[in-house]
Structures are given as structure tokens and as C-alpha cells.
Amino acid sequence: MRYLEDLHVGDGFTSDSYTVTEQEIVAFASQYDPQPFHLDQAQAEASIFRGLAASGWHTAGITMRLLVQSELRPAGGVVGMGLDEMRWPRPVRPGDTLHVVSDVLEIRPSESRPDSGVVKVRSTTLNQRGQTVQVMVSNLLVPRRP
Amino acid sequence: MRYLEDLHVGDGFTSDSYTVTEQEIVAFASQYDPQPFHLDQAQAEASIFRGLAASGWHTAGITMRLLVQSELRPAGGVVGMGLDEMRWPRPVRPGDTLHVVSDVLEIRPSESRPDSGVVKVRSTTLNQRGQTVQVMVSNLLVPRRP
Numbered sequence: 250m251r252y253l254e255d256l257h258v259g260d261g262f263t264s265d266s267y268t269v270t271e272q273e274i275v276a277f278a279s280q281y282d283p284q285p286f287h288l289d290q291a292q293a294e295a296s297i298f299r300g301l302a303a304s305g306w307h308t309a310g311i312t313m314r315l316l317v318q319s320e321l322r323p324a325g326g327v328v329g330m331g332l333d334e335m336r337w338p339r340p341v342r343p344g345d346t347l348h349v350v351s352d353v354l355e356i357r358p359s360e361s362r363p364d365s366g367v368v369k370v371r372s373t374t375l376n377q378r379g380q381t382v383q384v385m386v387s388n389l390l391v392p393r394r395p
Numbered sequence: 396m397r398y399l400e401d402l403h404v405g406d407g408f409t410s411d412s413y414t415v416t417e418q419e420i421v422a423f424a425s426q427y428d429p430q431p432f433h434l435d436q437a438q439a440e441a442s443i444f445r446g447l448a449a450s451g452w453h454t455a456g457i458t459m460r461l462l463v464q465s466e467l468r469p470a471g472g473v474v475g476m477g478l479d480e481m482r483w484p485r486p487v488r489p490g491d492t493l494h495v496v497s498d499v500l501e502i503r504p505s506e507s508r509p510d511s512g513v514v515k516v517r518s519t520t521l522n523q524r525g526q527t528v529q530v531m532v533s534n535l536l537v538p539r540r541p
Contacts, residue, residue: 281456284463284472297474297536305475306456310427313452317430326430328443329451329483336477390443 250324252394253366256353264315264349266377269303271343277307302340308347308383309335312374315349323368323391330367334386339376346377354386365392396470398540399512402499410461410495412523415449417489423453448486454493454529455481458520461495469514469537476513480532485522492523500532511538 278287282304285292293301317327341347355369368391374383417436424433428450431438439447463473487493501515514537520529 277456280460282459282463286472297471304459306452306459309455310423310452313428313450314426317428325443326432331482332478332480334478335481337475 250322251391252324253356253368253391254394256323256356256368256391258353258356260353262319262321262351264319264351266346266348267311267315268344268346269307269311269341271301274301274303274307274341274343277310278304282306298340300340301343303342303345305335305337305383308337308341308374309385311347312349312372312383312385315347315374316351316372319349319351321351321370323389325390325392328390330388330390332385332387333369334384336384337382338384339380339382341376341382345382347374347382349374359390362390364395365390367391396468397537398470399502399514399537400540402469402502402514402537404499404502406499408465408467408497410465410497412492412494413457413461414490414492415453415457415487417447420447420449420453420487420489423456424450428452444486446486447489449488449491451481451483451529454483454487454520455531457493458495458518458529458531461493461520462497462518465495465497467497467516469535471511471536471538474536476534476536478531478533479515480530482530483528484530485526485528487522487528491528493520493528495520505536508536510541511536513537 286296286298351372359365432442432444497518505511
């Protein structure tokens with residue numbers, strides 16, 4: 250577990266990997282992003298994605314899971330206040346294996362919580378070919394050492 | 396179905412509503428954000444959230460579902476290239492009923508796709524008390540009328 254004092258600008262963290270199946274892509278999309286290009290192979294071929302693609306929110310969820318399980322481990326949990334940026338430059342396909350590389354961009358005091366700081370982290374999600382499928386810059390609330 | 400020419404800066408769209416259950420909060424978190432404050436009532440009480448709270452990614456997924464089903468209906472689907480901003484100012488609790496209010500902030504040509512434009516939309520997710528639980532500014536790719 251890391252407190253604010255244990256984190257430094259430039260620190261890097263890598264995650265395990267996660268393979269996403271067609272079944273999971275369709276199940277996620279059915280509930281949270283019910284659009285043809287996330288649900289049906291044939292209709293996806295005719296769409297801008299030219300084949301079945303995971304919802305960007307699914308990619309974000311997988312990224313979160315990998316971050317939570319990574320060596321980052323802030324005391325108090327991975328508590329995101331929000332994002333400064335999110336991009337999905339390339340689709341995630343059935344069978345893709347994703348991993349996340351994160352680095353600390355900035356650390357500042359929290360204005361609302363004197364017992365904590367805000368750690369700005371860039372997390373890049375890559376597929377098995379090393380291609381970037383998501384870039385996210387998030388602001389995490391991390392407690393100071395008591 | 397709306398083409399780029401049918402959308403204008405200042406246009407507003409509202410969604411239906413969606414009630415989130417404790418069971419769904421725990422199920423989503425188990426798969427994509429497995430942290431105690433999203434999984435277990437007692438541990439959540441002792442956390443920064445002071446009670447069980449939905450993962451922000453779950454709120455984002457519900458927001459996406461509501462957007463897809465809303466009157467926005469861009470031709471070609473709701474295709475997000477990314478976000479300029481995302482904030483979760485207040486937790487989502489079991490039993491909360493959410494809806495989304497969106498407005499068009501900006502419309503510009505797509506640099507990479509001459510047949511489309513980029514529509515910047517702010518989507519605010521509110522609970523049944525009218526409190527904001529999420530603010531998202533997204534960039535959607537919308538085709539021009541053929």
C-alpha cells in the first residue's frame with residue numbers, strides 16, 4: 250500500500266494482462282452500450298469499426314480492473330475524482346489481450362482534503378501487438394501517511 | 396436519425412431514467428472495479444465513500460446506455476472518439492434513479508474523415524434529487540448527410 254509520500258512524479262507501474270472474449274464484448278454492450286457494432290458480427294462489418302469492437306467503456310472497465318490489481322495500490326484504494334483526457338485511438342477486438350502502463354505525471358495537495366493529495370496518472374492500455382487502444386489521464390485521491 | 400447537418404450548437408437532449416440496484420453495483424464492480432467500497436456494505440461504511448457506492452465506470456456505462464437510447468440518435472451510432480473531461484462529484488448509491496441531460500457545445504469538421512464532423516457534447520448525469528453525479532464532455536463522430 251502506498252501513501253502520497255511514497256509516490257513520485259515519473260514513477261511507472263505496469264499491470265497484468267487480460268484477454269477479452271467475443272462473449273464478454275457482447276455481454277457488456279448488451280447492458281451498457283447496445284449498438285450493432287458492439288453486438289453483432291455482420292452488422293459490425295458494415296459499420297465504421299469494420300468488425301466487432303468492444304465498447305470504449307468496456308475497455309475502460311478492463312483498464313480499471315487491471316489498475317486495481319496492479320502494483321500501484323494506493324492506500325484507501327484507487328479513488329478517481331475524474332479524468333482530464335480519454336482517447337480510444339483503435340478498436341479492441343475479440344481475443345485481444347490488453348495490459349496497462351501507467352506513469353505519475355503530477356502530484357499536488359488536495360484543496361478539499363488536507364489529509365490527501367491528488368495524483369495525476371496517465372494510463373495507456375495496449376493490445377498484444379503493442380498498439381495503443383486507450384489513453385486515459387486520471388486524477389486519483391491518495392491519502393498522506395497518517 | 397440525425398446527420399451532422401441536423402445538429403446545432405446549443406441543442407439539448409434528455410434521456411429516460413435508470414434505477415441502479417445494489418446487486419448490479421456489486422456485479423459490475425466484481426468484474427471491473429473490485430474494491431471494497433463498491434463490493435461490501437460494511438467495508439464501504441469505513442471508506443471515503445461512507446457507504447456502498449457504484450464504480451464511476453458503472454455510472455459511465457449507465458450514462459452511455461441512456462445516451463444510446465436517447466433522442467440524440469446520430470446516424471451511424473453514438474461513436475465516441477474520446478473525452479475532454481470526466482468528473483464524478485458525488486457517489487451513486489443503491490436505489491438511485493439516474494437520467495442524463497446533454498447539450499451540444501461545439502461542431503467542427505473531422506480532420507481525418509471528410510465525410511463526418513466532430514460534435515462535442517456535455518452530458519450531465521443526475522440522480523433523483525437533481526444532484527449531479529457525473530459530468531462528461533465527449534467528442535462524437537457524426538457523418539454528414541450523404
